[in-house]
Amino acid sequence: MSLIEVNHLYKEFKIARRQEGLGGALRSLFHREYSTRMAVQDISFAVGRGEMVGYIGPNGAGKSTTIKMLTGILVPTSGEVRVNGLVPFQERQKNARQIGVVFGQRTQLWWDLPAIESFELLKQVFQIPDARYRQNMATFSDILGLEEFLDTPVRQLSLGQRMRADIAASLLHDPVILFLDEPTIGLDVLAKERMRKFIREINRERGVTVILTTHDMNDIEKLCRRMILIDNGRVMYDGELARIKEMFGKERVLIVDLEGEVNGFSIAGAEVIKQEGNRKWLRFNREAVTASQLINHISEHYEIRDLTIKDPEIEVMIRHIYEKGIGSYEGACL
Amino acid sequence: MGTFKMYLEFSRKSFQRAAAYRFDVWTRIVGNVLFLFMWGFIWYGLYHGKSSVEGVSFQAMLGYILVSQALQGIHGAGTPLWEIQERVRTGDIAMEMLRPYDYTTRMLFSDFGGIAFYFITAIVPLYTVLFLVLNPVVPTSLVQLGLFVVSVILGYFIRYCIELTFGLFTFWLVETxxxxxxxxxxxxxxxGSVIPLWFFPGWLEQVARYLPFQAIFFIPNSIFVGQLTGPAIWYAFMNQVIWLLVCYLILRLVWNRASMKIVIQGG
Known part of the structure; x- marks a missing residue:
C-alpha cells in the first residue's frame, strides 16, 4: 500500500463577489453573492514510502491547496486523501505527529528567541524523548551547521540560516513524510545547494518521504526522479523526469539575435517559443531539420548578429506541457 | 502530565521572550505610571478636599486607582489584541492547527509567561513602593486579600476569553x-478600570452591570478597597463565574467556527 494516496480529489472555494459602488458595498453587508473557484479538480496520485516527488505548477495551480489537504488543515470538497493510513482532516493532530512541514515563506520558529528555544519547545510539543532529541540535534547540527547560530535570535538570522533551522525543526519529531513548500525560495546558490544536499541525505539515510513544491527547476532536477505537474488544478503529467527529457531529446533550441527591424518573425521547420525584442528562441527537431539548414533559412530573410544552440531547459519543456499538453509530445516524439 | 509540561513550556518561552524585550518593560511602566498620576490627580481634584464622596473616602479611591492600574499593567502584558489579529491575517494561526495542542490553551499559557515577567520585574517593585508611600486603603485581613486574589484571577480569565474572541473576529472582517x-x-x-461603577449615572451603571467587563476590574478593585463586603462578595463571585462560563463558551464557539473557516475556506 502506498504511503500517500489521493483519489479524485476536488477542492472548491467560495469567493465573495465584490459589488460595485457605494450601494453595492451597503448591499454586500446584508447579502453577498458568491462565485466558486475550483482550486483542485480530479487529482489522483500515489506516493510510495521513501519516494521524493516534485510537485510543480505555476502560481495558483493548486499546489499549496493539495499540500494543505495532505496536512489536514483543509477539507476536500470531495475525493479521498490518505496519509500513512490516516484521513488527515479527520485526525489532524494525529497526522501532525507523522508529518513535517516547511513553508518557505513563513517560519515555525519564535522570531524573538534564539533558534534553540524553538527546538526545545518542539521537543515538549511532540514529547520527543531526551535521547532521541539529542541524537537528532547532533545529526542536524552536523549537516546543517546549526551550532554557529543556534544561540542567535531568529530575527537576526540570514534567510539561509533561518531555512536551515526551519527544516531541522520540522524533522525533530522523526516524521515519516516531509512536505516542503518552496524550501529554497530566496536563497543564494550556495545556500540552495546546501539545502538540497540535506534533503537528499534525510531522504536517503532516514527514508523520509519528501513532497516538494518549487519554482526552481534545479531543485527538481537535483532532487526528484519523479515529478507531478499540475495546472489549473489538474494533473498534467505524472512520471519520471527522465522521460520528459527523453521526449524532448530530439529537440534543440536555437537562439538568434537579429539585426534591424523585425516584424512578424516566423520560420518554416521551427517554432518560436520565446522572444525578447530581436532575440528569438526557436525550437526545432534535429531529425527533421538540421541547425545549418535552419540558420540558412533565417539568413535568407534576416541578418543574424549572434546565435547559440541549446538543449531545451526543463523550464522550457514544462512551459510547453502547460501550453500544449503532454499528449502532443507523446505522439510526436515517442 | 506531559500535556501540562508542554503548555508550561509555552509560558517559559513567553517569559524568555518578554525578557528579550526589557526596554519594552520600561516604556510600559512609564506609561502605566503616567496614567496612574493622571487619574490620581483627576480624582484628587474631583474630591476637592472632601473627605468622602458617596461614602467613599479619598484614600479608598486612591487604593482603587492604584490597584486598578497595577491590574491593567498585568493584563496588558499578555498577548495584545493586535497580535492575535496579525496572526489571523498572516495565516500563522492556521499553521498552529498542525500542532498537537489546543490553540486557545496554548495562548493562555503564553499569556502567563509574559505576565509573570512583567509582574516580577515591574509591577511588584513599583507598586510595593507606591502603596507604602501613598498610604491608600488596602485589604485589612488575609481573608479579604484572599478573596481579592480569587476575584483577580476570575477577572483575568474573563478578559482573556473576551480579548481572544475579539481577535478571532478578524476571520470574518477585512477591516478590524x-x-x-x-x-x-x-x-x-x-x-470600571478608571471610574468605579458607583460614580456612573444610574442608567449607565445599569448598562455596565449587565456587561461582562465589570467582572474584570470593578469587582476585584471593589473587594480590595472594602466597598464590596459580606454576602455581596459571593454574589459578585457568582457574577464572575457565570460571565467566565459564558465568555469561555463564546470563545470556544467562535474558535470552532474560525477553525471550520480555515479548513473549509483556507482561512
Missing part, C-alpha cells in the same frame, strides 16, 4: 479597526 475600538472602549469604560 472597529472591533479594536469597541474592545478598548469597553475595557476602559464599562470595566
Amino acid at each position: 479597526g472597529g472591533v479594536e475600538d469597541i474592545f478598548y472602549f469597553s475595557i476602559s469604560l464599562f470595566s
